Amino acid sequence: MIPGLDQGEESMGVIGGIDPRIRVVAAIVFAMAVVSCRDMAALLSGLAAALGVLVLARLPVLPTLRRMVAMDMFVVFILVMLPFTMPGDPLFEFAGFAASRQGLMRAVEIGLKANAVVLALMALVGSMSSVTLGHALYRLRLPENLVHLLLFTVRYIDVLHQEYLRLRIAMEARGFQPATTLHTMRSFGYLVGMMLVRALERSERILAAMSCRGFVGHFPLFDAFRIGWRDWVFAAATVLVCTLIVALEIA
Amino acid sequence: MSPLIQLSGIHFGYPGRPPVLQGVDLQLFAEERLCLTGANGAGKSTLFQIAVGLLRPARGRVVAFGRERLGKADFIEVKRRAGLVFQDPDDQLFCPTVIEDIAFGPLNLGKSKDEAKAIVGDVLERLRLGHLRDRITHKLSGGEKRLVTLAAVLAMEPDVLLLDEPTNALDEPTTERIVEILNALPQAMIVISHDPHFRRKIATRTLRLEHGVLDVPQPRCSHAASEGE
Amino acid sequence: MSPLIQLSGIHFGYPGRPPVLQGVDLQLFAEERLCLTGANGAGKSTLFQIAVGLLRPARGRVVAFGRERLGKADFIEVKRRAGLVFQDPDDQLFCPTVIEDIAFGPLNLGKSKDEAKAIVGDVLERLRLGHLRDRITHKLSGGEKRLVTLAAVLAMEPDVLLLDEPTNALDEPTTERIVEILNALPQAMIVISHDPHFRRKIATRTLRLEHGVLDVPQPRCSHAASEGE
Amino acid sequence: MHIVDGALSIPVVAGGAVLAAAGIGLGLKRLTIENIPATGVLSATFFVASLIHVPLGPSSVHLIMNGLAGLVLGWAAFPALFVGLLLQAVFFGFGGLLVLGVNTVNIALPAVMVHYLCRHGIGAASPNRAMLWGALGGALAIAFTTAGVAVALALTGNEFVPAAKMVFFAHIPVMAIEALLSGAAVLLARRVKPELFGALFQEKSHA
Ligand SMILES: Nc1ncnc2c1ncn2[C@@H]1O[C@H](COP(=O)(O)OP(=O)(O)OP(=O)(O)O)[C@@H](O)[C@H]1O
Ligand SMILES: Nc1ncnc2c1ncn2[C@@H]1O[C@H](COP(=O)(O)OP(=O)(O)OP(=O)(O)O)[C@@H](O)[C@H]1O
Ligand SMILES: [Mg+2]
Ligand SMILES: [Mg+2]
Numbered sequence: 074m075i076p077g078l079d080q081g082e083e084s085m086g087v088i089g090g091i092d093p094r095i096r097v098v099a100a101i102v103f104a105m106a107v108v109s110c111r112d113m114a115a116l117l118s119g120l121a122a123a124l125g126v127l128v129l130a131r132l133p134v135l136p137t138l139r140r141m142v143a144m145d146m147f148v149v150f151i152l153v154m155l156p157f158t159m160p161g162d163p164l165f166e167f168a169g170f171a172a173s174r175q176g177l178m179r180a181v182e183i184g185l186k187a188n189a190v191v192l193a194l195m196a197l198v199g200s201m202s203s204v205t206l207g208h209a210l211y212r213l214r215l216p217e218n219l220v221h222l223l224l225f226t227v228r229y230i231d232v233l234h235q236e237y238l239r240l241r242i243a244m245e246a247r248g249f250q251p252a253t254t255l256h257t258m259r260s261f262g263y264l265v266g267m268m269l270v271r272a273l274e275r276s277e278r279i280l281a282a283m284s285c286r287g288f289v290g291h292f293p294l295f296d297a298f299r300i301g302w303r304d305w306v307f308a309a310a311t312v313l314v315c316t317l318i319v320a321l322e323i324a
Numbered sequence: 325m326s327p328l329i330q331l332s333g334i335h336f337g338y339p340g341r342p343p344v345l346q347g348v349d350l351q352l353f354a355e356e357r358l359c360l361t362g363a364n365g366a367g368k369s370t371l372f373q374i375a376v377g378l379l380r381p382a383r384g385r386v387v388a389f390g391r392e393r394l395g396k397a398d399f400i401e402v403k404r405r406a407g408l409v410f411q412d413p414d415d416q417l418f419c420p421t422v423i424e425d426i427a428f429g430p431l432n433l434g435k436s437k438d439e440a441k442a443i444v445g446d447v448l449e450r451l452r453l454g455h456l457r458d459r460i461t462h463k464l465s466g467g468e469k470r471l472v473t474l475a476a477v478l479a480m481e482p483d484v485l486l487l488d489e490p491t492n493a494l495d496e497p498t499t500e501r502i503v504e505i506l507n508a509l510p511q512a513m514i515v516i517s518h519d520p521h522f523r524r525k526i527a528t529r530t531l532r533l534e535h536g537v538l539d540v541p542q543p544r545c546s547h548a549a550s551e552g553e
Numbered sequence: 554m555s556p557l558i559q560l561s562g563i564h565f566g567y568p569g570r571p572p573v574l575q576g577v578d579l580q581l582f583a584e585e586r587l588c589l590t591g592a593n594g595a596g597k598s599t600l601f602q603i604a605v606g607l608l609r610p611a612r613g614r615v616v617a618f619g620r621e622r623l624g625k626a627d628f629i630e631v632k633r634r635a636g637l638v639f640q641d642p643d644d645q646l647f648c649p650t651v652i653e654d655i656a657f658g659p660l661n662l663g664k665s666k667d668e669a670k671a672i673v674g675d676v677l678e679r680l681r682l683g684h685l686r687d688r689i690t691h692k693l694s695g696g697e698k699r700l701v702t703l704a705a706v707l708a709m710e711p712d713v714l715l716l717d718e719p720t721n722a723l724d725e726p727t728t729e730r731i732v733e734i735l736n737a738l739p740q741a742m743i744v745i746s747h748d749p750h751f752r753r754k755i756a757t758r759t760l761r762l763e764h765g766v767l768d769v770p771q772p773r774c775s776h777a778a779s780e781g782e
Numbered sequence: 783m784h785i786v787d788g789a790l791s792i793p794v795v796a797g798g799a800v801l802a803a804a805g806i807g808l809g810l811k812r813l814t815i816e817n818i819p820a821t822g823v824l825s826a827t828f829f830v831a832s833l834i835h836v837p838l839g840p841s842s843v844h845l846i847m848n849g850l851a852g853l854v855l856g857w858a859a860f861p862a863l864f865v866g867l868l869l870q871a872v873f874f875g876f877g878g879l880l881v882l883g884v885n886t887v888n889i890a891l892p893a894v895m896v897h898y899l900c901r902h903g904i905g906a907a908s909p910n911r912a913m914l915w916g917a918l919g920g921a922l923a924i925a926f927t928t929a930g931v932a933v934a935l936a937l938t939g940n941e942f943v944p945a946a947k948m949v950f951f952a953h954i955p956v957m958a959i960e961a962l963l964s965g966a967a968v969l970l971a972r973r974v975k976p977e978l979f980g981a982l983f984q985e986k987s988h989a
Pocket of ligand 1: 338339695
């Protein structure tokens with residue numbers, strides 16, 4: 074299993090007991106609230122709220138925080154550049170370039186928002202299995218074909234990842250060590266190409282299996298979602314927290 | 325008694341490849357558990373696909389459930405009544421959860437959602453797999469996947485079973501479990517297997533596919549002599 | 554004479570699974586053809602991966618080519634000198650054509666393109682596979698794939714061969730071919746095989762992996778009594 | 783190249799969401815129910831490919847392969863790559879939630895553009911020519927993606943412009959890597975299974 078993906082099947086904890094649809098909507102509402110703020114106190118309480126949800130979701134804390142902090146290198150680069158590219162009151166100088174207070178604040182603001190949203194997303198939605206996510210999105214009226222595409226993708230990620238690992242091991246056994254060389258790029262390209270070819274052939278077998286079971290153009294989706302009083306309590310709490318964050322901003 | 329499935333003089337080759345089947349004759353009668361063996365690439369899986377109409381033979385006749393089957397429409401009924409279990413369970417378990425996968429067939433046969441659910445419950449109970457009902461298919465172990473693909477096919481209440489290496493890469497307890505299940509099923513079946521010990525436990529008859537034709541196998545090993553009839 | 558490969562007290566288990574190897578001892582000497590057998594899932598393929606450092610044992614020592622091997626760097630030389638042929642050729646063949654696939658190993662060893670080509674030609678000729686040189690790997694037959702994976706490993710000029718079920722359900726002519734090739738090779742080798750007839754034709758010694766340890770096998774089959782020493 | 787939440791202005795985020803929804807809608811419209819298994823399995827393959835780290839000097843980059851995805855999937859690349867980005871955001875914390883639309887457009891629109899620019903070249907009689915077109919597609923897709931990211935940042939505020947320019951130039955080696963990999967992948971597929979490009983997702987305009 075790929076670390077991170079699908080760790081939350083039948084996850085327990087308070088969050089695990091909440092209806093998946095509510096969790097998805099809560100993540101979106103929370104993200105909107107946090108992103109609309111600029112005030113430090115509001116953003117910090119947003120991050121604190123996300124940390125609280127993380128604890129309630131019983132996800133492994135350290136790996137999740139590590140994932141939260143990890144960003145694309147180019148985002149990190151842009152954040153580091155901001156103090157120097159944004160005009161404003163000079164704060165300090167580095168290698169002859171002046172850094173502005175406004176730029177620094179902007180970078181911190183973006184960092185806080187990004188981390189709070191991602192953390193809440195992982196805790197609320199990442200703590201359900203990808204299949205449950207698919208079912209929830211279907212019930213939230215995402216197009217049916219998109220949901221089936223999502224479910225087919227998650228169904229085969231693990232199968233193909235295992236295939237990839239076996240091929241990689243076999244490559245290593247023949248002395249392959251990735252480096253920045255043409256040989257490496259060609260080998261990786263062949264690897265990806267071969268996996269695509271096999272994926273297509275597998276999909277032909279899947280289609281054959283479907284026709285053997287009388288496929289008539291529809292995939293079943295069963296779920297047992299039911300909204301109870303806990304879910305309403307959780308929804309109310311989410312609205313309350315988001316209101317508080319926005320109130321801090323306005324104040 | 326007339327055979328449930330009868331293949332005669334089947335010839336087949338994949339485009340641009342040497343021929344795979346060169347005159348296969350096969351008859352399956354009620355209550356038989358016919359085992360097929362043969363080297364990798366001999367064409368065993370290909371033969372199954374021809375029997376249910378996924379592939380069309382270059383020459384030869386397929387008679388199934390009392391009628392010769394020719395066009396695509398003819399084979400719709402054959403696919404329904406002959407439950408084919410694929411060699412790789414990952415090719416067959418394509419729905420996200422076990423209950424959805426097993427219900428896939430019955431729903432396609434026009435059952436309502438509730439009827440389908442009842443069938444799923446029933447099949448899982450018969451195979452003592454009730455605990456797997458809501459599990460996510462891609463997180464099942466290899467043995468569990470195998471058993472669920474079997475359940476998914478049984479849910480369609482087929483008259484004949486075609487099993488492609490059902491014990492491939494299974495441990496001994498799961499293999500035993502499958503032996504038990506198969507021996508208890510009323511359906512006639514054709515089972516592809518490389519494992520002589522497994523074959524000995526279930527087969528009422530064994531054939532070997534070699535050089536494109538089916539033949540009674542020559543025992544090579546003293547303990548294999550008890551195979552066949 | 555000191556062994557080429559020596560494993561002592563190897564313990565291993567995959568995370569979250571019962572232990573697979575529980576104190577395996579094994580020595581391979583020059584010119585030996587040591588056969589390993591054992592049930593499905595006994596841990597034979599796992600043992601090979603440990604021997605070349607693709608997996609790290611929980612406990613136990615790996616001594617290869619006269620030195621104990623500990624870190625990742627140590628095993629680079631082992632991987633080069635011990636040619637591992639995988640159980641499923643499809644796990645090993647990823648280049649479009651046979652010539653490219655066989656050249657992959659020599660190129661990894663730092664050979665130039667021309668040197669690699671010369672090696673490929675040479676290896677294919679030795680195995681009498683010259684006609685496959687420009688074929689598409691993906692479209693080879695099962696037996697041809699097997700022979701090409703063997704050629705790909707021989708192209709690295711290993712000192713020792715580790716072959717995982719090289720005749721797995723191949724037809725008899727191809728099996729005979731492999732017997733011939735293996736018996737003509739100068740390298741010491743460890744060969745995993747379920748087939749007693751094949752083992753009898755090539756083995757100088759046979760061991761059985763059972764309950765996580767290696768042992769001299771108890772013959773179950775009359776003709777298998779001649780196995781071992 | 784996943785932008786995070788909080789960096790972009792609200793109009794940019796909203797515009798990205800609308801464009802992404804339109805693209806996904808167009809992709810889904812061309813996707814018959816029989817094509818969903820193939821699209822899903824290929825989408826899973828691209829997801830796994832994105833886990834491959836390719837060494838770049840002392841550091842490493844992970845693959846995007848959106849050019850190749852466009853060549854293989856056509857418009858279906860939009861929903862397929864959206865699914866991948868959604869999974870990465872939810873389970874790996876990579877990217878963000880509200881910016882999912884912008885990120886989808888930045889990754890998937892170049893895929894579709896490459897599809898129209900290079901698809902005919904992939905069908906060239908000689909596999910080597912096809913490889914060159916594949917390489918071009920791989921490089922173009924990354925160039926377009928980086929340009930898309932730069933545009934999104936520039937529309938948000940002038941303070942991002944210098945960084946966006948530098949990001950573009952910093953990605954030139956990545957373009958080279960993706961070009962080489964996509965070229966090799968196309969070469970392999972052309973020799974092994976040319977149907978990978980075409981049969982399944984035949985565009986109406988090509989048919
Ligand atoms: N879709 C295909 N296109 C082209 N050739 C194929 C295809 N499927 C199978 N073959 C080839 O046809 C031959 C017979 O394949 P088949 O899968 O029927 O063998 P099998 O007896 O089931 O083998 P195994 O024991 O490995 O499952 C093999 O040589 C195989 O490579
Ligand atoms: N990557 C893996 N992760 C977890 N478990 C594994 C992995 N690879 C193998 N196993 C398990 O470890 C055990 C030993 O596997 P191994 O492949 O070594 O057996 P083997 O003796 O080679 O069997 P076979 O004869 O079927 O090839 C099996 O139970 C297998 O399911
Ligand atoms: Mg088969
Ligand atoms: Mg093995």
